[in-house]
Each structure stands twice: as C-alpha cells, then as structure tokens.
Amino acid sequence: MAESNNNSVTHVVLFRPRAGQHDALTPLVARFPALREQIAGIEHAAAGPALASEAARGYTHALVMRFADTAALQAYESHPEHEALVGELRELVEQFLVLDVPTTQEALR
16 A cells, blocks of 8 residues: 555545435445556545444445545546446435545544
C-alpha cells in the first residue's frame, strides 16, 4: 500500500437508497474498493452497509476512500469505471452526500 502524503484527500460518500433498494445497493457499493486495482492514486477504500442506521437519516451505506492527492481524486471522478458504477447507482439511490476533506499524517495515526 502506498504511503500517504501531506496532500492526501479523504472522499466520503453516504448513500440513501430508494424505497425497497437497500439489498440491491449493498453489492453495488461493495464494488468500489476494487477500483484500487484499476485507478492509480487510490490509497485506501472501504464500502458497505452501515452497522446501525437509526440516527443516519436514511443513509444506509457508505464509501470511504483516501487518494494520494487532489489530482488522483479528480482522475477517479472522471474515470470510465467510476462513471459506470455511478450510473448504476443512480437507479438505486435517492440521494448522495459527498464530502472531500484534506487528510493529514496526524489524522492517519
């Protein structure tokens, strides 16, 4: 695994599925970590259903990725494999919540 640098970016996505789509969303979201093998600059990726969601306002699944830098995040966002997954997600997801935050070495300890 690549060593994170001071320019790392953590990408967090929360998914609120359409009614009746929770179970269909789980395997689709689980495909995101495999993008590490196809897209350069992804240092870490984890995705799946929340362990508990009663306080999550309907957001039932999450994706957390760390990128080497902003350029790697931008390359990921425009990569055809990412765009294809997002296209599939649009059928199942009512709302996305996306946050990109700088990641410092201290935050990784």
